[in-house]
Amino acid sequence: MDPTRFLPTLFAAVVGGCAALMPPAAEPVPGPLVPAGETPRLQVVARGVQIYECRRVDGVQAAWLFIAPEARLFDDHGQPVGSHGAGPTWQALDGSRIVGTVVAKVVPREDDDAIPWLLLHTRSAGGSGRLDGITSVQRIHTRGGTAPAESCSEATVGRIARVPYTAEYIFFEGGRT
Numbered sequence: 001m002d003p004t005r006f007l008p009t010l011f012a013a014v015v016g017g018c019a020a021l022m023p024p025a026a027e028p029v030p031g032p033l034v035p036a037g038e039t040p041r042l043q044v045v046a047r048g049v050q051i052y053e054c055r056r057v058d059g060v061q062a063a064w065l066f067i068a069p070e071a072r073l074f075d076d077h078g079q080p081v082g083s084h085g086a087g088p089t090w091q092a093l094d095g096s097r098i099v100g101t102v103v104a105k106v107v108p109r110e111d112d113d114a115i116p117w118l119l120l121h122t123r124s125a126g127g128s129g130r131l132d133g134i135t136s137v138q139r140i141h142t143r144g145g146t147a148p149a150e151s152c153s154e155a156t157v158g159r160i161a162r163v164p165y166t167a168e169y170i171f172f173e174g175g176r177t
Contacts, residue, residue: 037175094129
């Protein structure tokens with residue numbers, strides 16, 4: 001029996017298996033989330049939680065209310081570069097810090113459990129370093145982080161939920177004055 005006759009089948013199986021491990025092509029960033037005239041300077045991945053509290057809304061009914069994000073930021077080598085928290089704020093390990101304000105929001109189509117993609121304009125909140133001169137931040141390619149599926153009722157008012165999420169953050173500079 002000639003073992004080389006199986007090589008084409010083996011090759012097809014290996015290539016097909018590798019293709020299954022490759023991540024799907026990234027969804028393009030919608031126009032409203034692209035900051036005009038700005039240049040991307042830093043790209044990081046966030047891994048953390050979105051924090052929600054079951055609260056009475058307008059004294060009428062209990063609902064999950066978003067409180068804050070809490071995430072660590074990693075570079076493309078998986079090395080920690082900073083954190084993301086309430087405000088929303090981003091702080092680099094060198095102490096530089098920015099605060100953002102949402103200017104555009106797009107709900108992703110591919111995942112009902114993903115928090116929206118955002119464009120935020122930023123301002124310095126102290127420290128000098130890696131985040132100096134950042135004028136905008138995109139939050140894209142989100143996974144998870146939406147309000148808990150469990151019920152929020154009078155019986156659970158005050159309960160805190162920490163919902164895991166991941167996202168890609170791209171930091172831009174220039175263009176805005």
